[in-house]
């Protein structure tokens with residue numbers, strides 16, 4: 001890895017970069033599924049499917065593999081944008097830690113050079129169970145899965161309302177505030193840092209965007225293209241933590257797995273045919289193993 005790609009914040013990307021990213025994401029919906037699970041799905045749907053299947057019985061959440069597995073998953077997505085859809089850039093991230101006080105005003109929700117905003121009942125098409133987004137280039141996106149079930153629907157969001165009277169920002173912003181981030185970053189060992197990062201802020205961002213009637217809530221959350229900008233940010237927080245003490249932290253990987261065993265760098269991460277299963281070891285260093293990028 002001699003010239004690592006640099007992953008950018010959406011807010012700092014140029015219009016040309018944003019446009020080409022959005023075009024490549026939409027292009028995934030025109031490519032055949034790699035999984036062959038149904039004749040009606042696309043490469044786009046594969047990501048939601050794999051994530052939903054891995055919620056149980058071989059979970060990739062609530063245990064040490066959460067961080068390297070999602071790092072690998074974001075890389076598989078970037079690779080798909082590049083190899084199948086002509087994208088030439090790197091993955092991008094939403095810096096929600098910078099936008100925590102007013103997340104609904106973040107540049108990622110811009111139209112047309114962003115991901116569109118909140119869903120609404122009046123945008124119709126889904127009925128009351130899901131809130132279709134009303135604007136933006138992804139308005140006509142129609143993901144196939146909802147949790148693990150085939151349930152085609154319009155892309156939906158249900159931004160959690162805030163409580164201005166109590167100083168509570170919308171979209172669960174309090175869950176990724178500077179106070180929360182300082183707490184996460186104060187842990188010096190992986191087995192404390194990983195669960196802190198996974199619960200809040202990571203979970204708060206999912207809940208703040210998805211709530212009950214949006215795609216970011218369920219296990220099929222990669223249905224929402226913002227998922228990958230969210231997880232690139234989670235990855236960036238981990239990367240920065242590693243960078244602060246590379247000697248101790250690049251390969252710091254410890255904790256108890258959901259099956260009761262101790263996690264090891266030799267653990268295999270499943271990708272269910274979307275990409276090869278691979279070892280945790282190869283995804284710890286973003287400039288070594290299978291990776292070549294920085295933030």
Ligand SMILES: *[C@@H]1O[C@H](CO)[C@@H](O)[C@H](O)[C@H]1NC(C)=O
Nearest residue numbers: 118119120158159160161170
């Ligand atoms: C998002 O839209 C839903 C449905 O209209 C509404 O209940 C919710 O308050 C909205 N959230 C924000 C933050 O505006």
Ligand SMILES: *[C@@H]1O[C@H](CO)[C@@H](O)[C@H](O)[C@H]1NC(C)=O
Nearest residue numbers: 188189244245246247248249
């Ligand atoms: C690694 O961590 C140990 C224990 O926390 C500390 O004593 C040591 O200085 C650290 N090494 C580096 C290179 O910072």
Ligand SMILES: *[C@@H]1O[C@H](CO)[C@@H](O)[C@H](O)[C@H]1NC(C)=O
Nearest residue numbers: 254255256259260261262263
């Ligand atoms: C897991 O590792 C700890 C030390 O970190 C050790 O005490 C424990 O016996 C190990 N458990 C298993 C099941 O190997």
Ligand SMILES: [Cu+2]
Nearest residue numbers: 051060061070
């Ligand atoms: Cu996940």
